[in-house]
Amino acid sequence: MEVTKDNFDDLLPEILEGIERCTFIALDTELTGLHPTDQKENYFDSVEERYKVLRKSASQFLLVQFGLVLFFYDPVTDRFIHRAYNFYIFPKQFTTNAPNVRFLCEASSLEFLASWGFDFNKLIYKGIPYLTLAVEQKMKDTYDKKQLYLAEENSTPLPVPENLRKFMEETQKQVKNLVSGELKELLLDDLNPFQRKLIFNNIKPKFNDLYFETVLREDDMDSSSVSESDTESSPAGVTKTPRASTGRPTRSRILRVAKMTEGERKARDDEKKKQAMVNINKGVGFSKVIRKISESGKICVGHNMILDIAHSIHQFVDDLPEDLATFKALVQTAFPNLVDTKLMCCTHPFRELFSSSVLGDVLKRVQDDPFSLPTIQKEGRENSLSYELSDLKSHEAGYDAFITGVCFIGLCQHLGTLQTPKKKIVLPDSPLVMPFLNKLYLMRMLDITYMNISGTDLTPRRDHVFYVNCPKESTTKTILNLFSPFGQVQVFWQDDNNLFVSLNDKDQAALVMKNIECEGSIKVVPFCQYQKSLKEKKRPLHRDSPDRGGVYKVSETSQEAPTAIISNSSGRQHSSSEGSSSPPLESVQKKKRPKTESRSFKKSNKPGKGNGSTSKKEAAHFDEPSNWD
Numbered sequence: 001m002e003v004t005k006d007n008f009d010d011l012l013p014e015i016l017e018g019i020e021r022c023t024f025i026a027l028d029t030e031l032t033g034l035h036p037t038d039q040k041e042n043y044f045d046s047v048e049e050r051y052k053v054l055r056k057s058a059s060q061f062l063l064v065q066f067g068l069v070l071f072f073y074d075p076v077t078d079r080f081i082h083r084a085y086n087f088y089i090f091p092k093q094f095t096t097n098a099p100n101v102r103f104l105c106e107a108s109s110l111e112f113l114a115s116w117g118f119d120f121n122k123l124i125y126k127g128i129p130y131l132t133l134a135v136e137q138k139m140k141d142t143y144d145k146k147q148l149y150l151a152e153e154n155s156t157p158l159p160v161p162e163n164l165r166k167f168m169e170e171t172q173k174q175v176k177n178l179v180s181g182e183l184k185e186l187l188l189d190d191l192n193p194f195q196r197k198l199i200f201n202n203i204k205p206k207f208n209d210l211y212f213e214t215v216l217r218e219d220d221m222d223s224s225s226v227s228e229s230d231t232e233s234s235p236a237g238v239t240k241t242p243r244a245s246t247g248r249p250t251r252s253r254i255l256r257v258a259k260m261t262e263g264e265r266k267a268r269d270d271e272k273k274k275q276a277m278v279n280i281n282k283g284v285g286f287s288k289v290i291r292k293i294s295e296s297g298k299i300c301v302g303h304n305m306i307l308d309i310a311h312s313i314h315q316f317v318d319d320l321p322e323d324l325a326t327f328k329a330l331v332q333t334a335f336p337n338l339v340d341t342k343l344m345c346c347t348h349p350f351r352e353l354f355s356s357s358v359l360g361d362v363l364k365r366v367q368d369d370p371f372s373l374p375t376i377q378k379e380g381r382e383n384s385l386s387y388e389l390s391d392l393k394s395h396e397a398g399y400d401a402f403i404t405g406v407c408f409i410g411l412c413q414h415l416g417t418l419q420t421p422k423k424k425i426v427l428p429d430s431p432l433v434m435p436f437l438n439k440l441y442l443m444r445m446l447d448i449t450y451m452n453i454s455g456t457d458l459t460p461r462r463d464h465v466f467y468v469n470c471p472k473e474s475t476t477k478t479i480l481n482l483f484s485p486f487g488q489v490q491v492f493w494q495d496d497n498n499l500f501v502s503l504n505d506k507d508q509a510a511l512v513m514k515n516i517e518c519e520g521s522i523k524v525v526p527f528c529q530y531q532k533s534l535k536e537k538k539r540p541l542h543r544d545s546p547d548r549g550g551v552y553k554v555s556e557t558s559q560e561a562p563t564a565i566i567s568n569s570s571g572r573q574h575s576s577s578e579g580s581s582s583p584p585l586e587s588v589q590k591k592k593r594p595k596t597e598s599r600s601f602k603k604s605n606k607p608g609k610g611n612g613s614t615s616k617k618e619a620a621h622f623d624e625p626s627n628w629d
Helices: 009-019 047-060 107-115 120-126 133-153 161-178 191-204 263-284 287-296 307-317 324-334 341-345 359-366 397-417 474-488 506-514 527-537
Strands: 024-031 063-074 078-090 185-188 210-218 251-259 300-301 338-339 374-378 439-440 450-453 465-469 489-493 498-503 523-527 550-552 565-567 573-575
Touching: 009 078, 009 287, 024 307, 024 397, 047 307, 047 324, 063 307, 063 550, 078 120, 078 397, 078 474, 107 120, 133 263, 133 287, 133 550, 161 185, 161 210, 191 210, 191 300, 210 263, 210 439, 263 465, 263 573, 287 307, 300 397, 307 324, 307 341, 338 341, 338 439, 341 397, 341 439, 359 397, 465 489, 474 489, 474 498, 474 506, 498 506, 506 523, 506 527, 523 527
Parallel strands: 024 300, 078 374, 300 338
Antiparallel strands: 024 063, 063 078, 185 251, 210 251, 439 450, 465 498, 465 523, 489 498, 489 573
């Protein structure tokens, strides 16, 4: 179902109920951009360095569409039923003290979204707002502070300019007439901000039994925007002006002076505060969905999802921290259990079955032998949005989330066929799936396949990798000739002057620096020395990108000689061998993660939820069962 701010509040109860009851959740997002700079990826980044790239992208671009698909397994009929939601997300400034968000857009990304029918008018006019918990609390705290500030600020008389003295005399006369007359209130409109300020500071202190306030009169095109600020509201009986010819809402402020007892004044203040809190709660918007996902502890499935998760954390949970350990802790509080289908496709026992791990290709593959999909049906409720595989609504976040969930079901079922005896159905919480838990695929990393959210990341040895600085006129052939005495190599250009060379025969690494004959101004240093120099120079960030863009081709030979053939627009990534392999997942030692708690979420206390661990020990290849082979 398409969800905007118009129907979000009505649908929220069923969405929250569905999250609590579902078997697993599939998600996907659409973004305003991917690459904050033109800097190329470094295929030999550490995970910490790649996180900095990720953080820079997710902190500057905007998540504008969130696809959420809930899958329910019915054991009676042995089938899956799904319910889909496609949310438009936009950071509307619903009050003056709400954040006025600034974000980057990438022209190619917007053009891409438009080519797939993305409705930008709907995004801006109907997008659902959101607040992190910290911003929500800050806005609530600001309300009381602002009232105290205004009370003090408005108590000091201001000098009245000559041209406004007559206005002030007439206004004070009107207020006196209100006191002596039978009317209950006086509405003063067509005032500019300075005139209202003069009244608050010079006339209000003379009439302690009257209540002064600024209220709005508007043609309310946006029902969620009740007031312009925490000190303004729309009282009963104040009419709204007709819509302007532009089709936009017209706003005008009215200064309202009313006769009130002390008890009535307190009740009015309480009413205004209550309305302000209602507005803030409404502004929390889509963040309520993310908070429910965190509370439920349900497994969330995505495809190449690390950027989706980083954006979701930044917009709906908290600012992305600078260090990787805190980021991991924050992810585990907001999304306690994650599974990345791209990582599944690129690792054992699925790697040999997929020639491409792009989502559309994975969907086609799981519909063919040796995979078998169980029945996946639409929910039978009226007005419930569900998808068909034949819908072909690629890059609509809801549809992409749906086919991600379908692929996940197909992958799980294949794991069941590897068991003895075979398992007919494998659900997301099966021990067979747990080895993939909380490991998120990393794009364009030669020897580190994933980020381990709940454990220690891989730290492969790179003694066979060398950094090369060369003149601009140097070519790949120049580099291949330079390293030809040491066997087949892979060449990864960073720019016209800098590149990395990786030896296929790692035993040759010790001979390079002793025997290499550099020509002209070409400089060669071991990778470890290159890393050391970067720490001293505070290395600049590189960009990151999901598999929606670029070309990434991996073919396999053997685990002993991993070789990636990677092409980009410059065509300057090359290999001296024809074959290549996706590197195997290596064994890592589990270390204690820093006890860093998010200030936005509490971890789920449900059994088996949110701890991110798969067993008491960390083993090779995700603790894969022996009968996967």
